[in-house]
Amino acid sequence: MSRVAGDTWDIVTSVGFTALAVCASRALDAALDPPLANDDYAAGFVEAAGEPSLIAAVANTDMTSAAAFNAQWVGVRTRFFDDFFTRASGSGVRQAVILAAGLDSRAYRLAWPVDHTLFEIDQPRVLEFKQQVLDLRGAVPATRRVTIATDLREDWAGALVSAGFDPNQPTAWALEGLLPYLPGAAQDALFERLDELSAVGSQIAAELGPAPGEIQEFADSMPAIGQDGTQPPVADLWYDDPRADTKMWLAQRNWDVTGTDLVHLAAHEYGRPFAELPPVFERLLRTKFFTATRTG
Numbered sequence: 001m002s003r004v005a006g007d008t009w010d011i012v013t014s015v016g017f018t019a020l021a022v023c024a025s026r027a028l029d030a031a032l033d034p035p036l037a038n039d040d041y042a043a044g045f046v047e048a049a050g051e052p053s054l055i056a057a058v059a060n061t062d063m064t065s066a067a068a069f070n071a072q073w074v075g076v077r078t079r080f081f082d083d084f085f086t087r088a089s090g091s092g093v094r095q096a097v098i099l100a101a102g103l104d105s106r107a108y109r110l111a112w113p114v115d116h117t118l119f120e121i122d123q124p125r126v127l128e129f130k131q132q133v134l135d136l137r138g139a140v141p142a143t144r145r146v147t148i149a150t151d152l153r154e155d156w157a158g159a160l161v162s163a164g165f166d167p168n169q170p171t172a173w174a175l176e177g178l179l180p181y182l183p184g185a186a187q188d189a190l191f192e193r194l195d196e197l198s199a200v201g202s203q204i205a206a207e208l209g210p211a212p213g214e215i216q217e218f219a220d221s222m223p224a225i226g227q228d229g230t231q232p233p234v235a236d237l238w239y240d241d242p243r244a245d246t247k248m249w250l251a252q253r254n255w256d257v258t259g260t261d262l263v264h265l266a267a268h269e270y271g272r273p274f275a276e277l278p279p280v281f282e283r284l285l286r287t288k289f290f291t292a293t294r295t296g
Contacts, residue, residue: 006151006153010126011049011103011125011130012049014237015237016123018177018237019126020046020051020054020103022074022102022103023045023046024042024046024058025074026074026075027043028067028070029074029075030042030043036076036079036272037078037079039078039105040109041103041108041134042103042105044133046058048132048133048136069274069277069281072272073284076266076270077287081176081205082106082110084172084205085110085172085205091201091203092170093171093201093203094113094115094170095119095165095166095169095172096116096118096119096171096173097165097171097172097174098118098120098174099178099190100121100177101120102177107145112143117144117145117164118145119147120146121147121148121150121159123149123151124149127147131147146163148163152178152182152190153182153183153186156193157196167196168199169199170198170199170201170202170294172203172205173194173198173204173206174206175205175207177207179207180215180237180239181237183239183241184239184242187243187244191246199294200294202294203291203292203293204255204290204292204293206246208247208289209238212240212242215240250292254294254296255292256292256295258290258292260289260290260291261285261286263286265289
């Protein structure tokens with residue numbers, strides 16, 4: 001474990017580098033024909049960050065099996081959250097929150113209702129880098145976009161409300177690639193705040209982290225896109241301490257919860273089943289997601 005309480009990062013160190021590596025995988029997916037989720041901002045973020053290993057990974061069109069798998073895995077995950085936001089806004093939800101937004105570009109690349117607001121929460125230096133790149137590109141968001149530079153281990157809920165979030169209106173919440181990076185107590189506190197801020201009709205989409213005791217096995221199955229030995233192993237950035245069963249916890253609080261997994265999404269929702277893979281990747285195929293709707 002290379003994490004300490006109150007640690008911070010930019011886009012090329014610690015947790016920030018993992019967001020950049022995922023962005024590189026989205027760029028690889030965007031180069032496929034057709035892509036699972038067409039993020040045409042991803043390659044620009046990687047280039048601007050200037051990390052040679054990731055720039056080389058994105059430029060290599062002759063992908064190895066590891067790179068191809070990573071592009072598909074991240075593409076499926078990205079598409080799951082894209083579709084979630086599209087359904088939520090289509091059902092009348094007019095505010096959304098991305099927790100640990102990283103280099104997410106959905107404010108720019110998805111179609112949003114004209115009266116919609118998207119809140120993005122992340123570390124200050126990550127959001128600063130992201131805004132600089134978007135400004136250089138002249139990018140214009142397709143929705144009202146509000147960024148909140150704060151740590152999810154701190155009073156992010158207060159900062160969100162101060163930024164104009166309305167807890168009396170339904171919200172679409174996204175937790176993508178976040179939960180393993182939080183200590184168990186911080187994860188539990190995050191869902192408590194989220195629950196308090198959610199009006200009836202609010203919706204959640206989340207990716208579940210590995211169960212306690214599975215961190216190393218899960219991390220070992222992740223293709224090392226852009227890893228050149230200078231960054232800590234991803235398992236050193238995750239927390240392996242006890243935490244509540246999120247789906248059960250929400251179900252006990254008037255949330256209607258539905259689970260799914262990576263293999264089902266790829267094969268049955270998107271028509272892109274995974275090819276036969278080396279055994280090292282098999283644990284990653286058990287990645288689980290859920291959606292939930294507040295009913296009372």
